Amino acid sequence: MKATYVLDNGVFVKSEGTVIGPLEKEGNLAQYMDLTHDDIYCGEKNWENAEMRMYQQAIRLAMEKGNVTTNDLDAVFGGDLINQNVISHYVLRDFDVPYIGMFGACSTSMETLLTASLLINGGQMKQAIAVTSSHNKATERQYRYPIEYGNKRPDTASFTVTGAGAVLVSKDVSDIRVKSVTIGRVIDAKEKNPYDMGSAMAPAASDTIIRHLNDIGVGPDYYDMIVTGDLSEYGSKVLLDILSDQGYNLQDIHDDCGLMIYSPKQKSTVHAGGSGCACCAVVTYGYLFHLLRTGELNRILVVATGALHNPTMILQKDSMPCIAHAVAFERVNFK
Amino acid sequence: MKATYVLDNGVFVKSEGTVIGPLEKEGNLAQYMDLTHDDIYCGEKNWENAEMRMYQQAIRLAMEKGNVTTNDLDAVFGGDLINQNVISHYVLRDFDVPYIGMFGACSTSMETLLTASLLINGGQMKQAIAVTSSHNKATERQYRYPIEYGNKRPDTASFTVTGAGAVLVSKDVSDIRVKSVTIGRVIDAKEKNPYDMGSAMAPAASDTIIRHLNDIGVGPDYYDMIVTGDLSEYGSKVLLDILSDQGYNLQDIHDDCGLMIYSPKQKSTVHAGGSGCACCAVVTYGYLFHLLRTGELNRILVVATGALHNPTMILQKDSMPCIAHAVAFERVNFK
Numbered sequence: 001m002k003a004t005y006v007l008d009n010g011v012f013v014k015s016e017g018t019v020i021g022p023l024e025k026e027g028n029l030a031q032y033m034d035l036t037h038d039d040i041y042c043g044e045k046n047w048e049n050a051e052m053r054m055y056q057q058a059i060r061l062a063m064e065k066g067n068v069t070t071n072d073l074d075a076v077f078g079g080d081l082i083n084q085n086v087i088s089h090y091v092l093r094d095f096d097v098p099y100i101g102m103f104g105a106c107s108t109s110m111e112t113l114l115t116a117s118l119l120i121n122g123g124q125m126k127q128a129i130a131v132t133s134s135h136n137k138a139t140e141r142q143y144r145y146p147i148e149y150g151n152k153r154p155d156t157a158s159f160t161v162t163g164a165g166a167v168l169v170s171k172d173v174s175d176i177r178v179k180s181v182t183i184g185r186v187i188d189a190k191e192k193n194p195y196d197m198g199s200a201m202a203p204a205a206s207d208t209i210i211r212h213l214n215d216i217g218v219g220p221d222y223y224d225m226i227v228t229g230d231l232s233e234y235g236s237k238v239l240l241d242i243l244s245d246q247g248y249n250l251q252d253i254h255d256d257c258g259l260m261i262y263s264p265k266q267k268s269t270v271h272a273g274g275s276g277c278a279c280c281a282v283v284t285y286g287y288l289f290h291l292l293r294t295g296e297l298n299r300i301l302v303v304a305t306g307a308l309h310n311p312t313m314i315l316q317k318d319s320m321p322c323i324a325h326a327v328a329f330e331r332v333n334f335k
Numbered sequence: 336m337k338a339t340y341v342l343d344n345g346v347f348v349k350s351e352g353t354v355i356g357p358l359e360k361e362g363n364l365a366q367y368m369d370l371t372h373d374d375i376y377c378g379e380k381n382w383e384n385a386e387m388r389m390y391q392q393a394i395r396l397a398m399e400k401g402n403v404t405t406n407d408l409d410a411v412f413g414g415d416l417i418n419q420n421v422i423s424h425y426v427l428r429d430f431d432v433p434y435i436g437m438f439g440a441c442s443t444s445m446e447t448l449l450t451a452s453l454l455i456n457g458g459q460m461k462q463a464i465a466v467t468s469s470h471n472k473a474t475e476r477q478y479r480y481p482i483e484y485g486n487k488r489p490d491t492a493s494f495t496v497t498g499a500g501a502v503l504v505s506k507d508v509s510d511i512r513v514k515s516v517t518i519g520r521v522i523d524a525k526e527k528n529p530y531d532m533g534s535a536m537a538p539a540a541s542d543t544i545i546r547h548l549n550d551i552g553v554g555p556d557y558y559d560m561i562v563t564g565d566l567s568e569y570g571s572k573v574l575l576d577i578l579s580d581q582g583y584n585l586q587d588i589h590d591d592c593g594l595m596i597y598s599p600k601q602k603s604t605v606h607a608g609g610s611g612c613a614c615c616a617v618v619t620y621g622y623l624f625h626l627l628r629t630g631e632l633n634r635i636l637v638v639a640t641g642a643l644h645n646p647t648m649i650l651q652k653d654s655m656p657c658i659a660h661a662v663a664f665e666r667v668n669f670k
Contacts, residue, residue, distance in 0.1 A: 002409050003433045005459060046651065074337050075518055082645070083418045085438045089521055089643035093656040098338045098518035100450060101643070101658075103420045103438040115435060115450065122457020124340060183410055183433035186424055308424035308436070310417070316381065321428040323436075 004182040004215030007121040013176040013329070014068075014127065014168040017061025018286035019054040020278075021136070021162030023269070027262040032286040033163075034061045040137060040162065048082060051135035051164070054278075055080070056091045058164035059131055066168040070097040074125035077112035079103050079132055081139050081160075081277055088131070105306030106201075106230050107184065108132040109165060109281040110325040114181035116169050117327070126171050133164035134276030143311060144194065156196035158232045158258055158275035165281025176292050179299070179328040182212040186308065188321040194307075194314055197322075198235020198258075198272060201305035204322040205231060206242040208303055212326050213248070220250050223328070224297045227288065229280030229304035232258035232273030257283035280304040288329070298334040302327050339517040339550030342456040348511040348664070349403075349462065349503040352396025353621035354389040355613075356471070356497030358604065362597040367621040368498075369396045375472060375497065383417060386470035386499070389613075390415070391426045393499035394466055401503040405432040409460035412447035414438050414467055416474050416495075416612055423466070440641030441536075441565050442519065443467040444500060444616035445660040449516035451504050452662070461506050468499035469611030478646060479529065491531035493567045493593055493610035500616025511627050514634070514663040517547040521643065523656040529642075529649055532657075533570020533593075533607060536640035539657040540566060541577040543638055547661050548583070555585050558663070559632045562623065564615030564639035567593035567608030592618035615639040623664070633669040637662050 018033045025036040035057055042050040059076070063069070076095065079102040080087040092099045104111035112130035119125040137147055139160045145151045169178060187207050191200035205228050213220060220226060231239055236256045243250050257280045258273035284302050291297040304327075309320040353368045360371040370392055377385040394411070398404070411430065413423040414437040427434045439446035447465035454460040472482055474495045480486045504513060522542050526535035540563050548555060555561060566574055571591045578585050592615045593608035619637050626632040639662075644655040 002460075048647065048651070079438065081419075083647065084416075084440065084643065084645040086643065086645045086648050089656045089658075090648065090653065092521040093523040096520060099521050099658065100446065100518060101438045103414065103436045105419065111435065118459050119453055119457065122454065122459045124453050124457045125337075183435060185432060186427040186430075186434050188428040308419065308421065310419040310421045312383065312418065313421050313425065316383070318425065321424045323424075323434065 003211050004180060005118060006180045007117055007178055009121045010171060011117045011120045011178040012170055012172060012174040014170040014172060014174050015062050015066030016285035016289060017058040017166040018282045019057045019164045020282055024161060024163055024261060027266060029261055029283060029287045032290050033282060047135050047138040051087045051133050051138050052091050054164035055087050055133040058166035059129060062129055062166040062168045070095055072127060073097050074128050075100055076129045076131060077102055077116045079108040079112060081134050082142060087133055104323060104325060105308050106275055106277050107304040107306030107323050107325045108277045110302060110304035110327045113167060114325055114327050117178045117181055120169060120171050127168060129166055129168050131166035132277040132281050134160050134278040136160045136162045139276060153271055154195050155271050156234045158198060158230060158272045159270035160276035161261060161274045161279040163278035163282045165278060165285045167285050175332050176289060177330045177332050179330040180216060182208055182326040184208045184323040184325045186321045186323050188319055190319045192319050196234060197307040198231040199238045200320045201307055201322040202231055202235045202238035202242060204324040205239050205303050205305050208324040208326050210246060220248055220253060223253060223299050223301045225300045226250055226254050227300060227302050228256045230258040230275035231256050231305060232275060234272050292329060292331045295331060298331045300329050338546050339515060340453060341515045342452055342513055344456045345506060346452045346455045346513040347505055347507060347509040349505040349507060349509050350397050350401030351620035351624060352393040352501040353617045354392045354499045355617055359496060359498055359596060362601060364596055364618060364622045367625050368617060382470050382473040386422045386468050386473050387426050389499035390422050390468040393501035394464060397464055397501040397503045405430055407462060408432050409463050410435055411464045411466060412437055412451045414443040414447060416469050417477060422468055439658060439660060440643050441610055441612050442639040442641030442658050442660045443612045445637060445639035445662045448502060449660055449662050452513045452516055455504060455506050462503060464501055464503050466501035467612040467616050469495050469613040471495045471497045474611060488606055489530050490606050491569045493533060493565060493607045494605035495611035496596060496609045496614040498613035498617045500613060500620045502620050510667050511624060512665045512667050514665040515551060517543055517661040519543045519658040519660045521656045521658050523654055525654045527654050531569060532642040533566040534573045535655045536642055536657040537566055537570045537573035537577060539659040540574050540638050540640050543659040543661050545581060555583055555588060558588060558634050558636045560635045561585055561589050562635060562637050563591045565593040565610035566591050566640060567610060569607050627664060627666045630666060633666045635664050
C-alpha cells in the first residue's frame with residue numbers, strides 16, 4: 001500500500017481562477033481573488049444556479065490566464081457538495097471536454113488536483129483542470145435545515161464558503177511545482193455532531209499528515225506551512241492535540257483555510273470559521289499560490305479535509321466518516 | 336484534447352466480486368454472480384445498510400479471489416448513487432486503504448475502472464480496486480418518490496438494479512486485458528423526463544462510441560460486442576438510431592446490460608429494463624468477463640452511461656445532462 005507519490009517527472013501550476021461571494025468579499029483575502037460577487041445570487045434566479053455561475057467563472061478564468069482552450073485540456077476533474085454533483089455536471093455540459101466527476105466533500109479540491117497531477121506525472125495527460133465550488137445557502141438547506149427556519153448555530157459550527165476555485169495543472173514548467181501528493185483513507189472517529197465537523201475531520205487530517213511526513217521522510221519543519229482545508233477553530237485545536245500526542249509539533253507552522261478567509265469581525269456570523277469545498281480551493285489557489293509566487297513561502301503542504309456523511313446517515317444515528325487528501329507545492333526557483 | 340487512451344503498458348483484470356439482490360437472482364444472469372441475496376434488506380436494518388453490505392461483500396470477494404490484502408492495494412476507486420456517496424464512504428471506513436471517491440451516476444463502474452487503469456498504465460499504481468453499487472429501494476425513494484406512495488411507473492422507466500460489483504485491476508498479466516479507455520463528455524440532449532433516462536443518456540453513449548472508434552481508427556465490427564450500461568429498451572433504440580444516422584451500424588453487435596440482467600417474465604416489474612450503477616458493474620464483471628474467459632467473446636467495448644441530474648434540478652425544470660465512459664476489454668490469448 002502506497003499513499004504518497006513524489007511527482008518526479010514535473011507537474012506545475014499554470015494558472016488558476018478564484019471567485020468568491022459577498023460575505024467572503026468582506027473577509028481577509030478578497031484582494032487575492034480574481035472575481036468577487038456582491039450578490040449571493042450572482043445574478044441568477046436561485047442558489048444552485050449562482051453556484052454554477054461561479055464554478056463556470058473559475059474554469060474560464062483559469063483557462064484565460066493559462067491561455068488555453070478546451071482543445072488544450074485532456075480533462076476536467078470536478079466535484080461539489082450538492083447532491084449528485086449537479087453543479088459540476090450542469091456547468092460542464094457547456095464545455096466540450098472529457099470530464100471525470102469526483103466526490104470528496106470538502107476534500108474535493110485536493111482530491112481532484114492530486115488525481116490530475118498523478119495522471120500528468122505518469123505521462124497519461126499533459127494538462128488538466130481541477131475545479132470545485134460551494135455555496136452557503138445551497139448547502140445549508142441541503143445538509144442542515146432550510147435557511148428560513150433561522151436555526152441557531154452553535155459556536156462549533158463552521159460556515160460554508162460561497163465561492164469556486166479552479167487550477168490548471170500542466171507538464172509545462174511554471175513558477176509553482178506540485179511536488180508530491182498523499183491519498184487519504186476514510187477515518188471514522190465516531191463523531192455524530194454535524195455542527196462540529198472540524199473535530200470529526202481532525203483525526204483524518206492527522207492521519208494523512210503523519211503518513212505524508214513518514215512517507216517522504218521529513219519532519220513538519222520541512223514545510224514553511226502545513227495548511228488544513230476547513231477544520232476551523234475547534235477542529236484545528238483537536239488536530240494540534242492529536243499530532244502533539246503523536247510527537248509532532250505543528251504549533252508554529254499550522255494554519256487552516258477556514259480560519260484565514262473571514263475577518264475577526266465576522267465571527268458572530270461564521271462562528272468556528274469557513275468550510276465547504278470552496279474554502280480550501282480559493283484560499284490555496286488565490287492566497288497561498290500568491291505567497292509562493294512572491295517568495296514569502298517556499299514549500300507548503302495543503303491538507304483538504306472532508307466529512308463524508310449525508311443527512312440520512314445522521315438521522316439513522318450513524319457517525320461521520322472523514323477523509324483528508326494532501327498536496328505539497330513548492331516554489332520552483334527555491335534553492 | 337485527447338479522450339481515448341490505449342493502455343500499451345499492460346493493465347489486466349485480476350479478479351472481481353459480484354453481488355446481486357433477490358429480483359436479480361430471478362433474472363437471466365444469476366448463475367454468473369458470486370453471491371446472491373434472497374432478502375432485499377440483506378440481513379440489515381435498512382436499505383442503505385443493505386447496499387453497504389453488498390458493496391463490502393463485492394470488495395471482499397474481489398480481494399479473496401485475487402488473493403490480495405489491503406496492503407497489496409494502491410487505492411480503491413469507488414462511488415454510488417446515494418447522496419454524498421455515503422455507501423462507499425461508510426464501507427471504506429472499515430478498510431485501511433487509500434480511497435478516491437468518484438461520482439458518475441450509473442457510469443461510475445467504467446469511470447472508476449478507467450481512472451484506476453490509467454494510473455496503472457502510467458506506472459503510478461500497481462493494483463487497485465474499482466467498485467460501485469446500487470439498491471433499488473434506496474435509490475427510488477431518493478430520486479423519485481417514497482416507495483410507499485406506490486406510484487405507477489411508465490413503460491419507459493428503468494428499474495434500478497440491486498447489487499454491487501468490484502474489479503481488481505493490476506499490472507500483473509492475467510486472462511483479460513484492459514485494452515483502452517475513453518473518457519466521456521457531459522452531453523445534454525435537453526431531455527427532462529426522469530422516467531425515461533435511457534433516451535436522455537443515448538446521445539452521450541453515441542458520442543463516446545463514435546469518438547472511441549475514431550480515436551482507435553476502427554469500425555464497430557472490430558468489437559465482438561459493444562455493450563451499453565443501462566440504456567434499456569427505449570434508450571437502446573434511440574442509440575441505434577443516432578448511430579445509424581451517423582453511418583454506424585451496431586444492430587448486430589450492440590446489447591445493453593439493462594436488457595440482459597432480467598428475464599422477460601419480469602417485464603411487468605422492471606418495465607424498460609435494468610439501470611443503476613450496479614447494472615453495468617455486475618453484468619460486465621460477472622457475465623461478460625465469463626464470456627471473455629471462455630473465449631465466447633474476444634474483444635468488447637463497455638460503455639457505461641450516467642444521467643447526471645438530481646431531483647432539485649428536475650423541480651427547477653432543468654434538463655438532465657448525461658455522460659458515458661467506455662472501457663475496451665480483450666481476451667489475452669486472442670490472436
